[in-house]
Amino acid sequence: MRTVSAAETAPTTYAWAVEAAGLHVKAGRHLAVDGLDLRLGTGVHALLGPNGAGKTTLMRALATVIKPAGGTLTLLGEAVDGRADLRRVRRGLGYLPQQFGFYPRFTVREFVEYMAWLKEMPKAEIPGAVQRAVDRVGLAAKANARMKTLSGGMLRRAGIAQAIVNDPAVLLLDEPTVGLDPEQRLDFRELLRDVGVDSCVLVSTHLVEDVVAACTDVVVMNEGRLVFDGPVDQMIEQGGEGDAGDSAAERGYSALVRRHRKATR
Amino acid sequence: MTTHPSPAVIARYADPGTDLDEVTAWSVEVHLEDCAACRARLGGRDDLLERVAAGVAAGIAAGPAPMRHRRLRNRWLVWHMVPWLIMSVSVLACAVLLQAAQPSVPLVSLLAPVAPLPGVAMAWSRRHDPAWELISATPKAGLAMLLRRTAAVLGVIIPALALASTRTGVSLAVTLLPCLAFCAATIVLGAFVGVYRAAVGLGAAWVLAVVVPAIVTVHTPVVLGPGSALVWALLTLVLGVLAATRATNFRRLSSHN
Known part of the structure; x- marks a missing residue:
């Protein structure tokens, strides 16, 4: 149970959370995404x-x-191409990259806490949100273990925990x-x-x-x-x-x- | 505030045996949440509240201790920068020893401008920060983060430089101001070509243009002469303002970082 703020229940002002039109994205010199239209x-x-x-x-x-090389990309109703x-x-946003690097000396809790801080969550909410995210991925027993001691599957779950910590x-x-x-x-x-x-x-x-x-x-x-x-x-x-x-x-x-x-x- | 429910209704609410309709029960409950007087009337009926309070207290005492809240120290200094800082400080220590042996070459002030550059280069680099992809997708990523990490580097390098300059008797201003100017220059140039490349380029330029000639000719270069402190201070100021205007260039980690 938690208090739901007015901002959370406010209606959204956009039709699609993700909207891409004619999106071109380069990976190095190669054009990896070539004119993609997507609405999610x-x-x-x-x-x-x-x-x-x-x-x-x-x-x-x-x-x-x-940065996209061409086309338009709108996330949550705001354009994110160019210099926005x-x-x-x-x-x-919550994001888990394919190969995600981490600081091996951080504990799981410190890592998720650091990410929550980077995501500019209100200070008072961070400890609770971190505990909830770690619980949801089933890592509560390992919350105080250092990242370098975790197995591959546990690391992946720690990665998922940092992605969902801000309720993206x-x-x-x-x-x-x-x-x-x-x-x-x-x-x-x-x-x-x-x-x-x-x-x-x-x-x-x-x-x-x-x-x-x-x-x-x-x-x-x-x-x-x-x-x-x-x-x-x-x-x-x-x-x-x-x-x-x-x-x-x-x-x-x-x-x-x-x-x-x-x-x- | 609405009117208080009658004592009879409160009595019926508290008594599990009576059949108070749901709407009234809810309205009494909502009222009780805010009204201490009515709650007291309710609590007087039996020791329910005391029993609940005792139960909660016992549960808290039996459960795990709350996590001690620690301030996150790692916000300032990220561990991957530590080896580079140790290297910079060791090089400075060697410079102090060499200068003590050969006082005609001001090695400490020659190395001062480039001393923070390895640390600054690591602060915003895709190759050296393991979590770069995670960090660059967060709102805190950007110039503020680079400045914070640069400040962490300077927090180590400046005391080391100050100590080195007092040991060798070099002017403190001519040691520290070039150091700050080069940090600011790295950030300004880094906005265009990437911080890592900027640090490497500026460091190489300084070594080739000033350090090597000074060692070869055994002569204090003009740029580090006694009158140069004012020029360095102005340069630091101008570069600092320039860096602040380039904040938009740091929103994403581009491929040349």
């Missing part, structure tokens, strides 16, 4: 695509880490399930569904079964372009008997990617 609202969205499809680059652009002031938008309106998770054991993945799906009730969550992953279990929508990318954007059921319908894959969702995904490759060739 509340809910859990999966980002699927083969290696090198531009998923990580798109995630970085959405997290305001890199990003502070307000960044306060509402836009949560971006780049391959969050890498290194999690099957039981932890079930807990993680539960967490995703929970956060997705009132936030826009975008999860980049290679595991189609996670998508079916926890996501409402799927965004499929290939070679920097949008292949498909719609509900999970619609993606499943795309697959036929002849497509590669062990489940209906995998067949749907491989059919979409194969068709896109054929069309662009």
Whole structure:
């Protein structure tokens, strides 16, 4: 139980939490995202695509880490391309990078606390919010352990804890399930569904079964372009008997990617 | 404030046996939350409040102790900068020893401008800050953060320089002001080419243009002469103002940082 402030219940003034039109993003010299149109609202969205499809680059652009090379990008109703002031938008963001570095001497609690402070949370709220985030990812028993003593799966969960500590309106998770054991993945799906009730969550992953279990929508990318954007059921319908894959969702995904490759060739 | 509910209604609210309708029960409850007088009337009926208070106190005593609140020390200094600071301070210590052996070369004031640069270069660098990707997506990322980390570096380097200059008898102003000027210059140049490159470039330029000739000719360079303190102070001021105007360039970590 906690007090809900007026700011939290105020109606939003934007239609989409994430809105990109003709977005171009470069990774080094290579144009990794090439004219992407995307609109994401509340809910859990999966980002699927083969290696090198531009998923990580798109995630970085959405997290305001890199500047788009062209097109428009609007997060939470504010433009974040060009020289815009990003502070307000960044306060509402949660981001877990694919390879996330950390300071090995920090304990889990110190790390999440430091991130909460960087996200400009009110001072009085930080200890409670940190405890809640650590609890939600199931790391309460390890809260005072140093980061360098954690296993891969625990590090990943500490990363998820720092992403959700500020109750973000836009949560971006780049391959969050890498290194999690099957039981932890079930807990993680539960967490995703929970956060997705009132936030826009975008999860980049290679595991189609996670998508079916926890996501409402799927965004499929290939070679920097949008292949498909719609509900999970619609993606499943795309697959036929002849497509590669062990489940209906995998067949749907491989059919979409194969068709896109054929069309662009 | 609304009128107080009658004692009879409060009695019915407190008595679990009676069938007070839900609407009245809620309105009494809301009233009781704010009205101490009515609460006292309720509490007088039995020792409910005392029992609850005792129960809560016992629960608190039996539970885990609350986390001691520690101030986060790591906000100022991030651990990856420590090895570089140790290196800078050790180089300064060597300079003091060498200058004691060979007093004609003012090694301490020659090295003072470049002493903070390794630390400043590490402060805002994609290659050397392990958490760069996490940090650059937060609202605190930007010039303020770079200044904070630079201040942490100076907090170590300035006392070291002050100690070194008193040991060798060099003017304090000609040691510290060039140090500050080079920090400000690194930040200004870093706004355009990245802090790391700026630090490397300025450090190399200083060593090649001033330090090497001074050691070769065994002569105090003009830029560190006794009259130069005012020039360095003005330069620091101008560069500081310039750095403040370039704040927008630090909002994202660009690829050349």
